[in-house]
Amino acid sequence: MAKRVVIVGGGAAGMQTALELKSRGIEPVIVERDIELGGKARGWHKLFPSFTPAGDIMRPLADRIRAERIRCFYGQEVTAISSDGVMLRSGERMPADAVVIATGFTLFDAHRKQEYGYGLYDNVITSVDLERMMNSGKVLLADGSEPRRIAILHCVGSRDEKVCQKHCSKVCCITGVKQAIELKEMFPTADVFNFYMDIRMFGPGYEELYREAQQRYNVHFVRGRISEAAETINKRIQIKAEDTLTGRPLKMTVDMLVLLVGMSANYENEALASTAGLSLAPNGYFKANDSFLGVVRSEREGIFFAGAATAPKSLADTLAEAALTASMVDEYLKNRYNEK
Amino acid sequence: MRNLNFGYGISRPRAIDMDNNDLRKSNAIIHEMPELQACIGCGSCTASCTAGGITDFNFRKLHTAVRRGEYRGAYEELNKCMLCGKCRLVCPRGINTRAMVMLIKRKLGDY
Ligand SMILES: Cc1cc2nc3c(=O)[nH]c(=O)nc-3n(C[C@H](O)[C@H](O)[C@H](O)COP(=O)(O)OP(=O)(O)OC[C@H]3O[C@@H](n4cnc5c(N)ncnc54)[C@H](O)[C@@H]3O)c2cc1C
Ligand code: SF4
Ligand code: SF4
Ligand code: SF4
Numbered sequence: 123m124a125k126r127v128v129i130v131g132g133g134a135a136g137m138q139t140a141l142e143l144k145s146r147g148i149e150p151v152i153v154e155r156d157i158e159l160g161g162k163a164r165g166w167h168k169l170f171p172s173f174t175p176a177g178d179i180m181r182p183l184a185d186r187i188r189a190e191r192i193r194c195f196y197g198q199e200v201t202a203i204s205s206d207g208v209m210l211r212s213g214e215r216m217p218a219d220a221v222v223i224a225t226g227f228t229l230f231d232a233h234r235k236q237e238y239g240y241g242l243y244d245n246v247i248t249s250v251d252l253e254r255m256m257n258s259g260k261v262l263l264a265d266g267s268e269p270r271r272i273a274i275l276h277c278v279g280s281r282d283e284k285v286c287q288k289h290c291s292k293v294c295c296i297t298g299v300k301q302a303i304e305l306k307e308m309f310p311t312a313d314v315f316n317f318y319m320d321i322r323m324f325g326p327g328y329e330e331l332y333r334e335a336q337q338r339y340n341v342h343f344v345r346g347r348i349s350e351a352a353e354t355i356n357k358r359i360q361i362k363a364e365d366t367l368t369g370r371p372l373k374m375t376v377d378m379l380v381l382l383v384g385m386s387a388n389y390e391n392e393a394l395a396s397t398a399g400l401s402l403a404p405n406g407y408f409k410a411n412d413s414f415l416g417v418v419r420s421e422r423e424g425i426f427f428a429g430a431a432t433a434p435k436s437l438a439d440t441l442a443e444a445a446l447t448a449s450m451v452d453e454y455l456k457n458r459y460n461e462k
Numbered sequence: 463m464r465n466l467n468f469g470y471g472i473s474r475p476r477a478i479d480m481d482n483n484d485l486r487k488s489n490a491i492i493h494e495m496p497e498l499q500a501c502i503g504c505g506s507c508t509a510s511c512t513a514g515g516i517t518d519f520n521f522r523k524l525h526t527a528v529r530r531g532e533y534r535g536a537y538e539e540l541n542k543c544m545l546c547g548k549c550r551l552v553c554p555r556g557i558n559t560r561a562m563v564m565l566i567k568r569k570l571g572d573y
Contacts, residue, residue: 321502333500333555336499336500336501337496337497337499337500338496340492340496340499341499342499342529343499345503365478365526365530367503367522367523367526368478368523368526368527368530368532369523370476370477370478370527371476371477371478372477372478372480372530373477373478373479373480373481374479374480374481375480375481
């Protein structure tokens with residue numbers, strides 16, 4: 123009989139793990155607390171670094187899950203995990219031969235950085251709002267007009283002890299570069315300023331895209347973190363920063379301020395980890411067994427990880443890792459059940 | 463009279479004011495040499511600069527300020543450059559920094 127693996131979370135990581143397990147003759151079951159598959163990546167407009175529409179990646183994954191008749195439970199939250207099954211919020215227990223934690227991340231809530239006025243000022247938005255606007259085909263100011271001057275702020279809710287988020291979210295720098303280019307394409311005469319502390323371009327083609335944003339799209343990169351934002355009487359946003367490369371304070375008024383929100387660990391990680399006997403990394407993400415050969419293994423036999431549950435990751439890294447997870451689960455099941 | 467000091471003075475605000483700075487000149491400079499925007503602020507040009515070795519001339523700071531529309535004193539400051547071209551040899555972004563010195567001087571000559 124096929125071994126059964128419960129996958130907690132039906133985002134990119136969960137779907138890819140399920141498909142890979144299925145192709146290995148293992149029976150995957152996805153438990154997703156949302157009403158559909160896809161996780162966060164379902165909401166993105168175009169993906170860095172290639173500007174591929176997110177739907178071109180995410181839709182075929184979900185279609186294949188259906189075509190392969192992989193069982194999915196929607197609107198069900200997993201509240202406890204062990205190597206032989208999971209417990210749902212409904213109280214139902216779901217037995218399994220192995221469990222994969224693919225619970226992903228939580229978007230940083232920009233309201234918590236009050237100094238930037240998200241939720242208070244109409245024209246302060248997050249990178250996620252911008253993706254949504256681009257999906258709707260319209261990026262406009264609150265009064266319906268086009269922005270002529272836009273600031274993009276890096277590291278909102280990342281690398282910031284004031285909001286207990288000490289880690290780098292890894293994907294927001296390249297998201298900021300991508301969105302700056304998209305804005306310049308939409309509004310060629312607008313001026314776009316990216317305010318950054320460090321520019322982290324870790325992936326293939328990222329540094330090249332950064333340079334393209336600078337040289338070809340004339341995006342202005344200012345090294346310095348915006349310290350505060352205030353709304354003017356005509357709903358523009360006044361910002362202050364230090365231009366650290368000239369060593370002088372800088373102030374300017376923009377029409378729109380985009381906050382590049384970080385990837386935080388899920389709040390429920392602590393409770394989930396304690397039911398499973400797992401520990402968390404200092405940033406609240408699940409702790410991988412080691413940093414080299416055990417990146418998808420947990421400290422407990424039979425419990426595995428896939429995707430952004432262990433650290434901020436790009437979609438490409440998430441999908442690649444999920445294939446590794448499936449192969450590790452397969453190896454574990456073979457060793458455990460078939461050898462004797 | 464000299465000892466009379468009421469603590470008031472007229473000092474220019476230090477902040478770079480991107481709302482009131484005249485960015486037309488810096489835009490024109492960038493337009494002519496878009497590669498200038500590719501600067502990553504590494505400081506290699508300043509570190510290798512012949513003029514910077516013997517005066518307080520800081521090329522990286524200067525061209526960054528010019529891009530923000532801060533032209534005051536830039537032309538005079540650039541007179542310290544002896545156009546040796548060492549900065550160009552080290553720039554990791556491949557910016558023709560020496561040509562940039564001449565371009566900025568040309569654009570700011572009448573400032
Ligand atoms: C603003 C932004 C833009 C981005 N743009 C790009 C891009 O252009 N290109 C790129 O490569 N990457 C991008 N990324 C990264 C990408 O979003 C992630 O790599 C990807 O979403 C990770 O997938 P995941 O499945 O691990 O996690 P998630 O997408 O978070 O999915 C996790 C799923 O698990 C479910 N879940 C969680 N807990 C439970 C539970 N207890 N029980 C049941 N279900 C649960 C959730 O509902 C969710 O559906 C971006 C990230 C951000 C923040
Ligand atoms: S990727 Fe860039 S913007 Fe995001 S947290 Fe890291 S340094 Fe900040
Ligand atoms: S060309 Fe001018 S700026 Fe460049 S290294 Fe020589 S003196 Fe310095
Ligand atoms: S060497 Fe080039 S990249 Fe580095 S600061 Fe000078 S101009 Fe900028």
